[in-house]
Amino acid sequence: MSQNSTPAVLLDLDGTLVDSVFQHVLAWGEALHEAGYDVPLWRIHQGIGMGSDRIVPWLVGGHVDDASELSDAHKRRFLERADTLRPTRGARNLLDDLDTRGVPFLIATSAGAETRAALLDALGRDDLPTADNDDVDSSKPAPDLLLSACAALGVEPQNATLVGDSPWDAEAARRVRVRAIAVRCGGHGEELLLSHGAMSVVADPAELIGRL
Amino acid sequence: MSQNSTPAVLLDLDGTLVDSVFQHVLAWGEALHEAGYDVPLWRIHQGIGMGSDRIVPWLVGGHVDDASELSDAHKRRFLERADTLRPTRGARNLLDDLDTRGVPFLIATSAGAETRAALLDALGRDDLPTADNDDVDSSKPAPDLLLSACAALGVEPQNATLVGDSPWDAEAARRVRVRAIAVRCGGHGEELLLSHGAMSVVADPAELIGRL
DSSP: OOGGGOOEEEEOOBTTTBOOHHHHHHHHHHHHHHTTOOOOHHHHHHHBTBOHHHHHHHHHTSOOTTHHHHHHHHHHHHHTTGGGOOBOTTHHHHHHHHHHHTOOEEEOOOOOHHHHHHHHHHHTOTTOOBOOOTTOSSOTTSSHHHHHHHHHHTOOGGGEEEEESSHHHHHHHHHTTOEEEEEGGGSOOHHHHHHTTOSEEESSGGGGTTTO | OOGGGOOEEEEOOBTTTBOOHHHHHHHHHHHHHHTTOOOOHHHHHHHBTBOHHHHHHHHHTSOOTTHHHHHHHHHHHHHTTGGGOOBOTTHHHHHHHHHHHTOOEEEOOOOOHHHHHHHHHHHTOTTOOBOOOTTOSSOTTSSHHHHHHHHHHTOOGGGEEEEESSHHHHHHHHHTTOEEEEEGGGSOOHHHHHHTTOSEEESSGGGGTTTO
């Protein structure tokens, strides 16, 4: 088997390995309200999974001058809740399973450094290989991060599987023929995930042990 | 038209008129974690809308001795977040619309007195007619509260319409042939709401103005 046909796994972090989506929703809700934008929480939930550069214009319906202040306020309010973060069901066992079976994998997250550190801390695994999103031009649902992760692993996109919880993960994967498996533990419905390009939907990482 | 054929509207409060579901999710998550139960937040979200007597056994998978302590801890943690509660889009205008058009309505909520007061305060309407849930034996998805509200309004259930955001509202309504209209602003997917018995699904109360 050549290096390029080796299968590999890309793992989203927020909502997929760590139960963090509802905290993100309230953190964005508070940050937006403080800045004078009242956005319904269910709409914020639908936007989680996009990069923070994209979610703000998507939620407020256009360009905003204070996007980076908003993003900072969200980060601060999210990190205040870091003690409530827990791994999703089966997340740690899935990582052990991939290690044991020698399946190459990378964490593919748009989260910034501080948020990523808090998530990995909640997961109890600060040793995980993580795709570098610093040189990525465009965040999910753009596929740039997935392509960069595939390149780092030395796999062709069509041999990679992304596990993610949001419609934006599925959409990013579809654009570059990465297979997307969606987990429901980020709170999205099965139909929504399938309609955005997920090949299959499971409850949480526990259902994927031994199957990736 | 006899009194019994007059149409009437029953309005759920949490998640329907007030954007409160995500706060409930985190409040339950923290209360359960403190008591030693780790329940994924997306599962808690799916349970919101049941009475608090029902959600605890549903979430932990059986009877628990400390259910009332859990319920108190949830209430306390929810009320700590009361300053983040806002009306859902169109909620206040829908109430004005019903008033103006003389449509009889009642708030039908399983929320206890303190939570209800916080929700009505967020809505800026402490004068709303509310179904009395103190004599109701069994909470949603049991239809008892809806039957008691219909009786208080003097309408037959088949002439009443319930507006609610959760699958449990729709299910309670279906059991007694109350027409259920679901709003998506509690964060549930359209398919889930329809599969539990909603006759139609709209985004939020704004879409119902002039239509009830």
